[in-house]
Amino acid sequence: MKTLALVMIVKNEEKHLARCLQSVQQIVDNIVIVDTGSTDATKEIAYSFGANVFDFEWVNDFSAARNYALMQSTCDWNLVLDADEYIVNDCKGIIRHFIETNGRTIGRIKLVNEFIQNGERRYAQSYLSRLLPKGVTYSGRIHEQVDSPFPRKNVHVEVYHDGYVHTNKTERNLELLLQELKQHPTDDYVLYQVGKQYKLLQQFNMAEKYFEKSYRLVPLHASYRHTLVVDYLYTIIANRSFEQGLQVIAIEKKRLDDSPDFHFACGLFYMDAIFCHMDRYAHLFPLIERCFTRCLEIGETEKYDRVRGTGSFLAAYNLGVFYEVTGQIEKAVHFYKQAADEGYGKAIERLNRLLGK
Incomplete structure (x- = not known):
């Protein structure tokens, strides 16, 4: 034995x-x-x-x-x-x-x-x-x-x-990673990890800088490439680097079409872009619905590292919000119920408000 x-x-x-x-x-x-x-x-x-x-x-x-x-x-x-x-x-x-x-x-x-x-x-x-x-x-x-x-x-x-x-070991980790980077300045994985630490510290400009460097170098087959792309998109949203985000989405949309986390990040990206610059990005509005719907179509896949809920209750909740703000209350109630049935508190609150409970 x-x-x-x-x-x-x-x-x-x-x-x-x-x-x-x-x-x-x-x-x-x-x-x-x-x-x-x-x-x-x-x-x-x-x-x-x-x-x-x-x-x-x-x-x-x-x-x-x-x-x-x-x-x-x-x-x-x-x-x-x-x-x-x-x-x-x-x-x-x-x-x-x-x-x-x-x-x-x-x-x-x-x-x-x-x-x-x-x-x-x-x-x-x-x-x-x-x-x-x-x-x-x-x-x-x-x-x-x-x-x-x-x-x-x-x-x-x-x-x-x-x-x-x-616990918060981010600053310690960042110091060690920067030491590693001095020895291996073009290591895409170390660049990615440096970006992650800056993201955890909410230093999004620095995070985007290192994610971009890693993104340009990372091999297509790298196991962490999917997570890099998703983290990169969230950092782009935080920095409102919308033109850069559109380029990344255009490159990745076919390759990551079966990733709920990718489509979830894209949905949030379109929402934020439209909110900040309605005149420039209003044409993206239909893509919000499409992204969160695609998340639910894929479901909670095991293919990629992911955040739980992007293929289920989180996507359903965001669809509920989309339909509520566009006046499609019946659809909003349907998707809030879907998220509420999985125990998502924010969906329960909005559902109760809509139903007057």
């Missing part, structure tokens, strides 16, 4: 670590935790779960720490998690089947990131390479990537991450 270790790097994670370890302790055979300088109760919590704890002097390089941690594992397979992540589905049998029936393969698990947007909780999901056969390592100072030619395969393991809500 193949053996499996949980492999982690941590620092001052006493608030989150127990939750993570509780979610995996019945799944793994061993727990390896590398501490990079905790001054709280992190180590004590790790020991209480029977973890093998090692110290590592932090050198501003996540891959160096990850690879040191992987070296301490004696198991056939390694599951890599962060302290603010935790497994939420019953997946022990799924993981065991995967590691017994796959050899030179990387397992990709579903990571659901909780974040706040416009005062609302949203959930973005993506598949990340986290189930690694022994010997596989990482590269990259930050936002480290699995460095292996082995094929990737999705595994039905769902992990929640709420670190973006409870």
Whole structure:
């Protein structure tokens, strides 16, 4: 029988670590935790779960720490998690089947990131390479990537991450990424990650600058290209760079026609462009309805990393708003009901107001 270790790097994670370890302790055979300088109760919590704890002097390089941690594992397979992540589905049998029936393969698990947007909780999901056969390592100072030619395969393991809500490591991440960029100034992935950090800091002019550089360099087959395009569009909306946005949409509309997130961003783009410059962009008005309708046609696809709701309740709500402001109340009620049935609070409020409740 193949053996499996949980492999982690941590620092001052006493608030989150127990939750993570509780979610995996019945799944793994061993727990390896590398501490990079905790001054709280992190180590004590790790020991209480029977973890093998090692110290590592932090050198501003996540891959160096990850690879040191992987070296301490004696198991056939390694599951890599962060302290603010935790497994939420019953997946022990799924993981065991995967590691017994796959050899030179990387397992990709579903990571659901909780974040706040416009005062609302949203959930973005993506598949990340986290189930690694022994010997596989990482590269990259930050936002480290699995460095292996082995094929990737999705595994039905769902992990929640709420670190973006409870902690803010954006400035630290940005500093490390800018160091990485000095060494690799044309690395499209690092440029993309720099743009993401500036976007999180709401420095949208800087974000757009780096997204544009990445967009010009990124290969068509890159796994993160779809997310780059969507993030780029949201930054363009924030900066009201509407002519640039029209160019990006024209380039991508066929390639990303099956992406609800792309069409959702396009719908918001058209709304904002018309609101800011009615005289110049009024001809785009019919495209708003078309974009959100297309989102619902596609639905909640698993093909792309995405924000939950862009293929369902968020798109239905925006269609409801569109029909309400254009006086098509019956249609507005229909789509508000659709979003409300999925528990979307803003749709429930507008529906109740329209119905006089």
